[in-house]
Amino acid sequence: MEPLRKTEKDIHPMDDLLRMDRIPHIWCPGCGIGTAVTAFAAGLAKAEIDLTKTCIVSGIGCTGRVAGYVKLDSFHTTHGRAIAFATGIQVANPDLKVIVFSGDGDLISIGGNHFIHAARRNINMLVICVNNFIYAMTGGQVAPTTPLATYATTSPFGCVEPPFNIPYLADSSGAVYVARWTALHVRRLTNSIAEALKKPGFSVIEVISPCAMYYSRINRLGDGLDMMKFYHDNTEIRHGEDTKNLDIGFQTKIIVGKFVDRERPTYMDSYNKWLSGTKKD
Amino acid sequence: MKYWEKPFGKEKPKVPNGEIHILKERCKGCGFCVEYCPKDVLEMSDEFNTKGYHPPKIMNEEDCVNCGLCETICPEFAIWCTLKEEVALEN
Ligand SMILES: Cc1ncc(C[n+]2csc(CCOP(=O)(O)OP(=O)(O)O)c2C)c(N)n1
Ligand code: SF4
Numbered sequence: 024m025e026p027l028r029k030t031e032k033d034i035h036p037m038d039d040l041l042r043m044d045r046i047p048h049i050w051c052p053g054c055g056i057g058t059a060v061t062a063f064a065a066g067l068a069k070a071e072i073d074l075t076k077t078c079i080v081s082g083i084g085c086t087g088r089v090a091g092y093v094k095l096d097s098f099h100t101t102h103g104r105a106i107a108f109a110t111g112i113q114v115a116n117p118d119l120k121v122i123v124f125s126g127d128g129d130l131i132s133i134g135g136n137h138f139i140h141a142a143r144r145n146i147n148m149l150v151i152c153v154n155n156f157i158y159a160m161t162g163g164q165v166a167p168t169t170p171l172a173t174y175a176t177t178s179p180f181g182c183v184e185p186p187f188n189i190p191y192l193a194d195s196s197g198a199v200y201v202a203r204w205t206a207l208h209v210r211r212l213t214n215s216i217a218e219a220l221k222k223p224g225f226s227v228i229e230v231i232s233p234c235a236m237y238y239s240r241i242n243r244l245g246d247g248l249d250m251m252k253f254y255h256d257n258t259e260i261r262h263g264e265d266t267k268n269l270d271i272g273f274q275t276k277i278i279v280g281k282f283v284d285r286e287r288p289t290y291m292d293s294y295n296k297w298l299s300g301t302k303k304d
Numbered sequence: 305m306k307y308w309e310k311p312f313g314k315e316k317p318k319v320p321n322g323e324i325h326i327l328k329e330r331c332k333g334c335g336f337c338v339e340y341c342p343k344d345v346l347e348m349s350d351e352f353n354t355k356g357y358h359p360p361k362i363m364n365e366e367d368c369v370n371c372g373l374c375e376t377i378c379p380e381f382a383i384w385c386t387l388k389e390e391v392a393l394e395n
């Protein structure tokens with residue numbers, strides 16, 4: 024077997040942001056999660072933030088493995104609780120920048136309540152939600168993001184429930200920064216991550232990503248590369264688009280871009296202001 | 305009549321040229337880098353790595369412009385590029 028590393032020249036520039044003892048990762052060939060992590064590592068480097076004051080939290084799922092592969096202070100929490108955990112970190116030590124990197128099932132289904140309330144309170148954190156339209160790790164069950172009529176292992180006749188539109192949910196709950204990209208838009212995703220890392224408050228970046236194992240197979244969409252080609256031909260960039268208009272159907276056009284970028288006092292701002300006011304009386 | 309693009313004596317515009325590095329053993333053969341390299345520098349090889357995947361091979365490295373797209377799109381941290389030199393554009 025060819026050794027992984029022969030000379031200094033064989034060290035990937037992102038190796039120091041990754042836990043190399045755990046690489047190769049578990050993701051299938053053609054899965055987009057690895058690409059989202061690469062964009063994240065590139066975004067971290069681009070934002071030039073203090074990595075000793077940055078931590079990453081994931082829940083459970085294929086995407087939930089991300090925290091374990093990134094060389095920051097990493098927390099792998101229970102299913103759905105990544106945002107609750109990250110809220111604790113942020114409130115206990117407001118100097119830290121917390122990133123929650125998890126799946127659509129983890130964040131929007133079982134963790135949906137934490138998601139809307141962290142947005143409402145405007146807790147300072149960046150949520151990167153990899154949306155593969157499915158519960159991938161457990162075998163491809165319907166998620167609250169599964170588009171209508173899509174096949175899944177628990178919807179053999181096609182999904183009958185309307186899905187959540189994640190940017191609309193984030194926007195209406197109070198998030199200050201909302202963007203959506205696909206795993207193909209690596210550069211724009213990197214820039215968005217770098218921008219959102221510097222934004223105080225609750226930021227959400229949705230990354231539409233191929234699950235080449237369950238979602239694409241049961242729906243006969245080919246492999247990961249075929250799904251990337253689909254994104255290439257069927258996405259449209261519309262910055263500032265009203266988040267109401269961002270529904271995703273089965274193999275319909277996907278609108279991407281930065282939709283929300285506004286200012287609101289963060290939870291800690293309001294808390295400190297309130298506290299200093301009451302103390303004076 | 306001929307218009308000169310640049311004042312005399314000014315350097316010709318330069319394009320970067322990159323050197324591509326591939327860690328074949330990390331690759332899972334997804335083909336993203338091959339498909340999306342803007343300069344079609346890469347191609348899937350027939351070679352197998354120990355996991356049984358086909359890693360990409362470099363076809364014409366002199367065309368690589370060190371854009372870094374392969375590096376960012378690769379889900380496996382298996383390919384990247386470094387700047388070799390800046391080459392003056394031909395007329
Ligand atoms: C409390 C609890 N309920 C259910 C599960 C089973 N489970 C593990 S991962 C997962 C879904 C993950 O889906 P998603 O967050 O979309 O991640 P993906 O695998 O698609 O990246 C479920 C239901 C669990 N681990 N814990
Ligand atoms: S099951 Fe799907 S989401 Fe999970 S690693 Fe494989 S391709 Fe990726």
Ligand code: SF4
Pocket residue numbers: 322324340341342343344345346367368369370371372373374375385
């Ligand atoms: S750096 Fe750009 S041009 Fe060079 S091989 Fe990679 S994608 Fe192609």
Ligand code: SF4
Pocket residue numbers: 330331332333334335336337338359360377378379380381382383
């Ligand atoms: S993108 Fe990476 S994993 Fe995919 S074929 Fe290229 S080098 Fe291999």
Ligand SMILES: [Mg+2]
Pocket residue numbers: 084126127128153154155156157158159166
């Ligand atoms: Mg999922």
